[in-house]
Structures are given as structure tokens and as C-alpha cells.
Amino acid sequence: MALTGDFLMQGVQMFLVLAVAPALTGLVRKIKARLLLHKGPSILQPYRDLARLMRKDVLLAHNASWLFRVAPYVIFAAIWIAAALTPTFATGLMFNWTADLVAIVALLALARFALALAGMDIGTPFGGLGSSREMMVSALAEPAMLMIVFSTALLAGTTQLSQIAAHLASQPFVLRASMGLALIALIIVSLAENARIPVDNPSTHLELTMIHEAMVLEYSGRHLALIEAAAALKLVFYFSLITCLFFPYGIATPPMGLAAQFLGMGLWLVKMTLLAALLAVGEVSVSKMRLFRVAEFLGGALVLGLIAMVLLFVSGKM
Amino acid sequence: MGSTGFDISHFLATIVLICSFALLYQARLLGLIHVFAVQALALALAVAWQAHVQAAPHLYVTAFIALVMKAGLIPYMLRRIVHKLQIARTIEQVVSTNITMLAGVFLTILAIMVVFPAASMETGLEREDLALALAIILLGMLMMITRRNAISQIIGFMALENGLILAASGARGMPLVVEVSVAFSVLIAFFVFGIFIFRIRERFDTIDVDELSAHRGDME
Numbered sequence: 112m113a114l115t116g117d118f119l120m121q122g123v124q125m126f127l128v129l130a131v132a133p134a135l136t137g138l139v140r141k142i143k144a145r146l147l148l149h150k151g152p153s154i155l156q157p158y159r160d161l162a163r164l165m166r167k168d169v170l171l172a173h174n175a176s177w178l179f180r181v182a183p184y185v186i187f188a189a190i191w192i193a194a195a196l197t198p199t200f201a202t203g204l205m206f207n208w209t210a211d212l213v214a215i216v217a218l219l220a221l222a223r224f225a226l227a228l229a230g231m232d233i234g235t236p237f238g239g240l241g242s243s244r245e246m247m248v249s250a251l252a253e254p255a256m257l258m259i260v261f262s263t264a265l266l267a268g269t270t271q272l273s274q275i276a277a278h279l280a281s282q283p284f285v286l287r288a289s290m291g292l293a294l295i296a297l298i299i300v301s302l303a304e305n306a307r308i309p310v311d312n313p314s315t316h317l318e319l320t321m322i323h324e325a326m327v328l329e330y331s332g333r334h335l336a337l338i339e340a341a342a343a344l345k346l347v348f349y350f351s352l353i354t355c356l357f358f359p360y361g362i363a364t365p366p367m368g369l370a371a372q373f374l375g376m377g378l379w380l381v382k383m384t385l386l387a388a389l390l391a392v393g394e395v396s397v398s399k400m401r402l403f404r405v406a407e408f409l410g411g412a413l414v415l416g417l418i419a420m421v422l423l424f425v426s427g428k429m
Numbered sequence: 430m431g432s433t434g435f436d437i438s439h440f441l442a443t444i445v446l447i448c449s450f451a452l453l454y455q456a457r458l459l460g461l462i463h464v465f466a467v468q469a470l471a472l473a474l475a476v477a478w479q480a481h482v483q484a485a486p487h488l489y490v491t492a493f494i495a496l497v498m499k500a501g502l503i504p505y506m507l508r509r510i511v512h513k514l515q516i517a518r519t520i521e522q523v524v525s526t527n528i529t530m531l532a533g534v535f536l537t538i539l540a541i542m543v544v545f546p547a548a549s550m551e552t553g554l555e556r557e558d559l560a561l562a563l564a565i566i567l568l569g570m571l572m573m574i575t576r577r578n579a580i581s582q583i584i585g586f587m588a589l590e591n592g593l594i595l596a597a598s599g600a601r602g603m604p605l606v607v608e609v610s611v612a613f614s615v616l617i618a619f620f621v622f623g624i625f626i627f628r629i630r631e632r633f634d635t636i637d638v639d640e641l642s643a644h645r646g647d648m649e
Contacts, residue, residue: 286436286437286440287436287439288436288439288440288442291443292443292447295447406527407454407526410526410527410530410531411450411454411530414450414531414533414534415447417534418446418450418534418537421537421538422443422541425541425542425545
């Protein structure tokens with residue numbers, strides 16, 4: 112019985128992130144539009160977009176290889192797993208033991224690898240351009256991400272995401288300088304990884320400096336739907352990561368009742384909404400960076416992560 | 430003193446340190462001046478917090494001086510100089526930002542490694558604050574040697590002095606008269622710098638200090 116219950120909760124989490132993802136993207140767009148005094152499309156618009164794309168035919172270039180057709184599924188699967196394994200409303204779910212932070216970073220890297228290969232597959236110059244830029248960004252973002260992973264792992268004594276969240280949630284709130292540094296670093300990494308301003312502009316594919324959109328330019332139909340859904344899931348994943356590493360308060364920890372889980376779920380949704388609002392405000396208030404400044408921006412994240420780790424390493428109290 | 434006292438003082442000191450890194454990162458002059466003002470504000474908060482936890486009212490005076498002079502007066506005058514010289518949009522860089530930042534990380538690690546064994550007998554609060562303050566001082570020096578614009582060098586110097594104030598506020602029993610005199614010598618140094626900037630500019634039509642090297646007299 113307990114096993115079924117666990118299984119069920121894991122399933123709930125898995126489909127919850129999938130169901131929430133397009134709405135979150137829509138919410139960010141809506142808030143952004145409102146801040147710019149536009150009316151903006153409905154929050155549900157991404158669902159309609161996805162539904163329409165699923166119905167449309169796939170147009171394949173003549174020289175597209177199997178790689179091009181497989182990549183969307185790989186990307187979507189990898190990111191969905193990562194998002195489903197991150198503790199959102201509860202820790203200690205059935206498959207949480209697999210949610211090692213290093214493994215999750217690897218899952219994201221796998222998705223990125225597939226996307227970069229697919230971008231180059233057709234052979235149009237834009238795709239290759241996007242792929243090479245994506246690799247540049249990720250080569251800088253990944254070490255920073257690992258630094259953040261290591262500093263939280265030093266604090267909690269494990270790299271297992273669920274245990275880190277449970278550990279942090281069980282302790283009284285303390286102001287830690289190292290965690291503050293890691294939080295800023297993680298925010299910078301999230302902006303870069305989600306192709307957000309100031310690194311990339313998610314709302315256009317007409318810019319010469321675009322990264323993510325350049326790679327997916329050749330996709331259509333259900334392939335494009337999968338990639339769009341994966342991008343939305345990635346946003347949910349990063350938001351969940353930020354909340355479970357830095358603001359895990361209210362998350363349900365085992366042994367937990369149904370009430371605690373519903374409370375955790377409600378709080379998680381509130382946190383997601385708050386982060387979406389913050390992201391929208393951030394996006395309208397800064398301008399996009401020159402591509403060559405991105406290296407310095409992400410270098411800053413690496414430096415912050417490094418300092419956080421050093422501080423934790425030499426003095427467990429910070 | 431509870432552990433919250435430690436946490437908040439570390440946190441504020443770390444914000445000052447981050448501002449030092451932001452100074453290294455920032456290439457625009459106006460941006461530099463703004464970051465410097467933020468750093469001074471964080472410093473004033475850190476010193477005021479020390480005054481609170483150490484129950485040392487004279488530190489409030491130090492915090493107040495930092496707030497008025499370094500977060501208000503000096504940034505304001507630097508802005509005026511920048512506008513007067515019409516160099517507000519200047520972007521300058523000698524060594525690449527990433528290398529400078531990396532050097533900054535190594536200096537921070539160095540500061541921690543130097544201070545921790547030396548001060549291991551002290552209580553945690555002073556030890557860690559001292560390490561952060563030393564890191565800020567070293568970053569100020571790094572800023573002074575990697576920039577070639579006179580105004581950035583002044584800001585590097587002022588950031589270095591912020592580190593000194595942070596170190597002094599962490600140590601108990603720092604007499605007020607020392608702090609006031611340090612504060613005023615910094616202000617006077619600022620005036621001297623300001624006059625020099627205008628003189629250099631008059632002579633060479635630029636405030637790039639590399640232009641001065643040709644006039645050193647040691648080149649045959």
C-alpha cells in the first residue's frame with residue numbers, strides 16, 4: 112500500500128511539472144507584456160501553441176539525418192526526468208534517491224548535447240552558429256553550476272537533492288554568506304541556461320545574436336512542440352532547483368500526510384509565481400548583452416560559486 | 430553574542446567583498462562609481478552592525494562617516510569630475526576581465542589562508558571578518574594595478590580603504606580618533622587626486638596614466 116502511495120506521489124510530481132510548465136512560461140510572458148503596458152496573450156496561450164504544433168505536419172529538410180528526428184525526444188525526455196526528480200512539493204519521493212545533483216547536471220548536458228548536434232545536422236549556417244554559441248555558454252555555465260552543487264553539498268553533506276532540501280528545511284533559518292553567493296551564481300546560470308535576457312532573447316528569432324532559437328529554426332510540427340515543451344520544463348526545473356536549494360521552507364518531508372503535501376504543493380505554486388514575476392521584472396529592466404560580454408557575465412557566476420565553496424570549505428559556519 | 434550576530438556580520442562583509450568583485454568586473458566609469466557607492470553603503474551597514482553587537486557607540490560615528498563621505502560625497506564629486514571631463518562613456522580595460530576576476534579569487538583564497546592560521550586563537554567573528562577585510566584590501570590593490578584610468582585607480586584606492594575600515598571595525602578597542610583621522614586623510618587624498626586628474630588632463634589631454642610613463646626620466 113505504502114509502495115503504491117509512493118509511486119502515485121512520484122507520478123503526481125512527474126505530471127505536475129509537465130502540466131505547470133507551459134502556464135509558467137505563459138505567466139512570465141504575460142507579466143512582461145503587462146510591465147510594458149501591452150495586453151499580452153493569455154497565460155494559456157503556450158498550451159494552445161503546443162496543441163496546434165502537435166496537430167501540424169513535420170517538415171523535414173531533405174538532408175536531415177536520423178539524429179535530427181531523434182534529438183527532440185532525447186531533449187524532452189532528459190529535461191522531463193530532471194524536472195520530475197527535483198523535489199518540488201515534497202522530498203523523499205519514490206525515485207528521489209536517483210536525484211543526485213551531479214546526475215541532474217549530466218542530464219541537462221545530455222539534452223544540450225543533443226540540441227547542439229541537431230542544430231548542426233541540417234547544415235544551415237544559422238544552426239551551426241547557434242550550436243557553437245550554445246556550447247560556449249554551456250562551457251562556462253556548467254563549471255559554475257558544479258561549484259554551486261559542491262557548495263550546497265558541503266553544507267548538507269550529500270549531493271542528493273532531496274536530502275539537501277530536507278536537511279535545509281529542517282534547520283532554522285540562518286543567514287549564510289556562502290549560500291547568498293551560491294544563490295546569485297545559480298540565478299546567473301539559470302538566466303543563461305534558459306536563454307533569457309541578458310544572455311539570449313526568448314521572444315524573438317530574428318536577431319543575429321540569438322542562441323537557442325538559432326538551433327531550433329529548422330524544427331516544425333511535433334518536433335518543435337517537444338522542444339518548446341522542453342524549454343518550458345527547463346524553466347520549471349531551474350525555478351524548482353532555486354526554491355528547493357535556497358527556500359525549501361514548507362516542503363513536505365517524510366513521514367508526511369496528505370495535508371502536508373497539499374500545503375507543499377500550494378507553497379510551491381506560490382514560489383513559482385513569485386519567481387516568474389521576478390524573472391519578468393528582471394527581463395524588462397535590463398538589456399541584452401553583447402555576445403562577447405556573456406563570457407564575463409558567466410565568469411562572474413563561476414567566481415561567486417568558487418568563493419562560496421572556499422568560504423564553506425575553510426569555515427563551516429559561513 | 431548569538432550566532433545570528435556572526436551570520437549577519439559575515440553576510441554584510443561578504444556583500445562588501447562582492448562589491449569589490451563587481452568593481453573589478455565593471456568597465457564603465459559611471460557604473461564603477463555607482464558600485465563604489467553601494468559598497469560604501471554595505472560597509473556602513475556592516476560597521477553599524479558591529480557597533481550594535483559590540484555595544485560600541487563610537488562605531489556608529491564611523492558608520493555615519495562612511496555613509497556620508499563614501500556613499501554620498503565622494504561618489505557625487507567623482508560623478509561631477511566624470512561629467513566635467515566628458516568621459517562618462519569611457520570603457521577601459523587593460524587585462525581581460527576574466528583573468529582579473531580569477532586573480533581576485535586567488536587573492537581571496539590567499540587572504541583566507543593567511544588569516545586563518547594566524548588568527549586561529551581568536552573568536553570566529555573576528556577571524557572571518559579579518560579574512561574578508563584582507564581580501565577586500567588585496568582586491569583594491571589589484572584594481573589599482575590593472576586599471577589605467579586615473580579615476581578607476583582612485584576608486585581602487587577607496588575600495589582598499591573600505592577594507593581597512595572593515596578590518597578596524599572588527600577589532601575591538603579601535604580608538605575613534607584614529608578612525609576620524611583616517612577618514613579625513615582619505616578625503617584629503619581625494620582632493621589631491623582630483624587636482625592631479627585635472628592637471629594630467631590639462632597636460633596630456635587624457636587621464637590614461639600610461640601617458641605619464643614617457644616622462645619618468647629613467648629612459649635614456
